[in-house]
Each structure stands twice: as C-alpha cells, then as structure tokens.
Amino acid sequence: MELRNKLFLGTFVHSKALDELEYLHNAAVCVDTTGTIVAVEVDCDEPRAREIVLPGLGWDGAEVEVVKAKEGQFFFPGFIDTHLHASQYPNIGIFGKSTLLDWLNTYTFPLEASLADPAKARRVYTRVIRKTLSHGTTCAAYYATIDVPSTNLLADLCLSHGQRALVGRVCMDQLSPDYYRDASPDASLADTRASIAHILTADPTMSLVRPIITPRFAPACSLPLMRQLGALAHETSLPIQTHISENKSEIALVQSLFPRSATGAPDNSYATVYDAAGLLTDKTILAHAVHLTEAEADLVRARGAKVSHCPCSNSAITSGAARVRWLLDRGIGCGLGTDMSGGYSPSVLEAARQAALVSRHVVLGADGRGEGEEREKLSVEEVLFLATRGGAEVVGLEGRVGGFGVGLEWDAQLVGLGLVGEDGEVGPEEEEGDVDVFGWESWPERVAKWLYNGDDRNTKRVWVKGRLVHQRK
Ligand SMILES: Nc1nc2[nH]cnc2c(=O)[nH]1
Numbered sequence: 001m002e003l004r005n006k007l008f009l010g011t012f013v014h015s016k017a018l019d020e021l022e023y024l025h026n027a028a029v030c031v032d033t034t035g036t037i038v039a040v041e042v043d044c045d046e047p048r049a050r051e052i053v054l055p056g057l058g059w060d061g062a063e064v065e066v067v068k069a070k071e072g073q074f075f076f077p078g079f080i081d082t083h084l085h086a087s088q089y090p091n092i093g094i095f096g097k098s099t100l101l102d103w104l105n106t107y108t109f110p111l112e113a114s115l116a117d118p119a120k121a122r123r124v125y126t127r128v129i130r131k132t133l134s135h136g137t138t139c140a141a142y143y144a145t146i147d148v149p150s151t152n153l154l155a156d157l158c159l160s161h162g163q164r165a166l167v168g169r170v171c172m173d174q175l176s177p178d179y180y181r182d183a184s185p186d187a188s189l190a191d192t193r194a195s196i197a198h199i200l201t202a203d204p205t206m207s208l209v210r211p212i213i214t215p216r217f218a219p220a221c222s223l224p225l226m227r228q229l230g231a232l233a234h235e236t237s238l239p240i241q242t243h244i245s246e247n248k249s250e251i252a253l254v255q256s257l258f259p260r261s262a263t264g265a266p267d268n269s270y271a272t273v274y275d276a277a278g279l280l281t282d283k284t285i286l287a288h289a290v291h292l293t294e295a296e297a298d299l300v301r302a303r304g305a306k307v308s309h310c311p312c313s314n315s316a317i318t319s320g321a322a323r324v325r326w327l328l329d330r331g332i333g334c335g336l337g338t339d340m341s342g343g344y345s346p347s348v349l350e351a352a353r354q355a356a357l358v359s360r361h362v363v364l365g366a367d368g369r370g371e372g373e374e375r376e377k378l379s380v381e382e383v384l385f386l387a388t389r390g391g392a393e394v395v396g397l398e399g400r401v402g403g404f405g406v407g408l409e410w411d412a413q414l415v416g417l418g419l420v421g422e423d424g425e426v427g428p429e430e431e432e433g434d435v436d437v438f439g440w441e442s443w444p445e446r447v448a449k450w451l452y453n454g455d456d457r458n459t460k461r462v463w464v465k466g467r468l469v470h471q472r473k
C-alpha cells in the first residue's frame with residue numbers, strides 16, 4: 001500500500017520523563033512515507049506548516065495528507081503491551097477464584113491446545129489483533145502456543161493488520177498435560193527455529209514483526225530445554241520472554257524442581273535458575289516479578305533484563321501487588337502488560353489504571369510497611385510512561401517508538417474526550433463514553449480523566465509506522 005507524507009496538527013501529549021508528560025499545543029508533526037517523524041514544530045498552524053515546514057522538507061503541499069485533531073482531541077503515543085497471550089483471548093474474564101497453577105490446568109492449557117485448529121486460530125488471532133488495535137495498542141509482545149503453523153499465522157496476521165509485534169512460539173516440555181507439551185527439548189528447539197525462520201522470512205528486516213524466544217516459565221521447561229533456548233538467544237541475539245515470580249506456590253515449585261545441585265547456580269532462586277540457563281539477557285522480558293527478592297532484583301538489574309508489570313492479572317488470579325517503585329528504584333526497566341487472559345482486559349489503558357490503583361496497596365515488609373505510602377503510589381504521568389516509553393524499552397524498541405520526536409516512528413493514537421455543551425449534553429459529533437470534559441479542566445486533568453474513565457470509545461484513530469490501522473466507526 002502506498003503511503004503518503006502526512007502532516008498531523010493539534011495537541012500532542014507524550015512522556016518526557018517517568019514523572020513528566022509534555023504537552024505540545026498547536027503543533028505540527030510531519031511523518032514521511034516510511035512512517036518516520038521528520039519534523040516536530042510547536043506554535044505551528046496549517047498555514048505556517050504549509051509556508052515553512054513542508055517546503056523545508058521538500059514536500060509538495062498538494063500531495064500531503066493532513067490530519068487535524070479537533071478541539072479537545074489529542075495525539076498520544078500508541079500503547080505497548082509488553083505481555084499478553086494471544087491464544088488466551090477467548091478466555092478473558094473467565095478465571096473464577098483460581099490461582100496460577102490451577103488456572104493454567106483448568107482454563108488455559110485446554111484452550112491453547114485447541115488452537116492447533118487453524119480455522120480457530122485464525123478467528124481468535126484476527127480478533128485479538130483487531131481488538132487490541134482498537135484500544136490503541138500499536139505494539140504487542142505475544143505468546144502464541146506450542147503449535148508452529150498457528151504461531152506463524154499470528155505473525156502473518158500482525159503483519160497484514162499492521163500491528164507491531166514480537167511473536168513467540170511457546171516452549172514447554174514438562175509438567176503440563178500430555179496433550180499440550182513439547183515432545184523433547186530437541187523437538188521444542190526445532191519447532192522454535194522453524195517459527196523464527198518463518199517470521200524472519202515474512203519480515204526480513206523486522207520492520208514490524210520479530211520473533212521472540214519464549215520458554216513459558218521454569219516449571220514447564222526442563223533445564224536442558226532452557227539451556228538450549230539460552231544458547232539460541234545468544235546465537236541469534238533475539239529477545240526472550242518468560243514469566244518470573246508470579247505466585248508463591250510457583251516459586252516453591254521452581255525451588256524444588258531446580259535445586260542448586262542440578263543447575264550449579266549459587267542458589268535456587270527463580271532468577272538464578274534462568275541466569276544459569278543463559279536466559280537473563282538485556283533483551284529478556286520478565287512478566288510479573290511480584291515476589292522477587294533483593295538478590296534477584298540485583299541479578300535482573302545486572303543482566304539488564306526488564307519487567308512487564310501486569311496488574312490486572314496479578315489481581316485477578318491473586319498473585320499479589322508488584323512493587324513497581326521498588327523495581328524502578330533498583331534501576332530495572334518496567335512496562336505494562338495486559339497478560340490476557342490472566343488479565344481480564346485487552347486495554348493497556350486499563351492496565352495503566354490498575355497499575356496506579358494497585359500501587360496504593362503495595363506492601364514492602366511483613367509488618368505491612370508500605371501500604372498506602374505516598375512514595376509507592378504511581379501517578380498518572382508514571383503509569384502512562386510505563387504504557388509507552390517504558391514499554392518501548394522493555395521490548396527493545398526505545399529510540400524507535402514510544403513518543404513524538406524526530407527519528408521516531410509514528411505509532412500513535414488520536415484520543416477524543418466528550419465535550420459537554422452548555423445544555424449539559426454531549427453533541428452528536430462527540431463520542432459517547434465515560435469521560436466528560438466541561439472545558440474548565442487543565443490538560444493534565446483531562447489526561448487524568450482519560451486514564452481513569454477512558455476506553456476504546458475515546459480511541460478515534462490508530463497508526464502504526466505511519467499507516468492507519470484502526471478508525472472508530
Ligand atoms: N499469567 C500467566 N502466568 C503463566 N505462567 C506460565 N504460564 C502462564 C500464563 O499463561 N499466564
């Protein structure tokens with residue numbers, strides 16, 4: 001599809017730092033045909049852009065597509081979902097009172113196994129891509145299933161729908177049901193290589209979609225498998241995604257399955273098991289990290305691995321309240337994950353909202369120290385940083401996406417909030433939704449209202465790499 005040069009006009013909001021959003025009003029952002037931002041000008045309306053900015057770029061104004069934010073609308077970077085299971089999408093909201101290990105056996109493995117049916121996989125994966133795009137997710141780190149053809153299909157569908165993605169074939173060779181397990185470490189590795197090869201053929205420059213090595217979690221992977229996957233990551237420089245320290249029974253299981261005598265590691269903590277297998281790299285995404293010890297955090301930090309914080313999931317399946325400030329204080333990069341279907345929502349905005357709320361319940365010590373403490377609380381600015389720039393760092397795309405700046409790619413959403421008229425009604429031109437703006441709110445207040453009450457009705461349009469990939473009807 002032929003892309004045109006584009007001129008975006010209006011208000012742009014993005015993260016400048018962890019605790020700071022920058023508001024660019026009356027601004028112009030120019031995006032070239034490769035989807036790259038080539039100019040950002042403030043105090044620049046359309047006439048000025050046409051008179052000065054476009055000629056400066058050597059662009060013919062008649063050829064440029066102009067997209068203007070209406071009053072009250074703003075452009076925001078696309079969300080980055082650093083952890084979700086595309087294959088579990090049909091189960092969102094279905095978790096009962098389960099916790100991780102029984103949830104996997106009861107709800108998750110049967111559904112994942114059933115996606116070896118290609119028609120079912122196509123139906124589910126198409127829907128999850130469409131749904132997440134409609135919520136402003138421009139980039140997703142997906143787990144598929146152990147099945148190679150359907151994992152490859154997920155990557156193909158991300159490409160055709162235009163969603164940026166990391167796509168992983170799930171590796172698991174032990175402790176799961178017979179009907180859903182890799183036959184051996186070698187078989188798991190061969191299937192992983194096959195899926196990587198497919199994805200690299202589909203998108204040779206990894207411009208949109210890239211493979212990610214995906215050992216499910218230590219309990220479901222033998223040490224030989226983890227070692228082979230660590231070696232594969234070393235050989236290919238590909239990223240890795242897995243789960244860590246989500247739930248206390250899971251941690252106890254890891255300690256019993258991988259004693260020091262087996263791994264040769266200095267101890268049997270979860271992080272050391274991964275490290276002993278070569279799976280802790282600066283391209284590793286660790287989901288959850290709810291119960292990491294101080295020593296594990298040091299190790300994660302030393303290896304440069306990052307954390308995907310999944311608050312909806314941690315509340316839903318009762319895993320605990322991750323100490324995000326504690327992780328950030330230790331220099332560990334964090335982003336947000338919906339973790340569908342441990343998490344019940346496809347929305348990163350919901351994950352951001354829940355990150356803010358859960359941070360108010362963080363407990364640091366056995367004495368209850370920390371709960372309700374101001375320092376542990378994440379602000380609106382901070383959770384939106386995690387949803388964008390923080391996420392970009394977690395998936396290894398910092399410097400490419402996550403904000404608005406020259407050289408970054410245009411992964412963005414146009415957000416519209418309901419403007420309440422003098423008569424107390426929201427006009428027909430305005431989108432219905434739960435965010436009502438009366439006009440006296442400051443911009444930070446509008447953004448706070450969006451965070452706490454916004455949903456996909458506020459996500460008007462979504463672009464990835466300059467391409468329009470979702471438009472609200
Ligand atoms: N939340 C979550 N945790 C896991 N640990 C291992 N597999 C999974 C999974 O599918 N979801």
Ligand SMILES: [Zn+2]
Nearest residue numbers: 243287339342
């Ligand atoms: Zn998960």
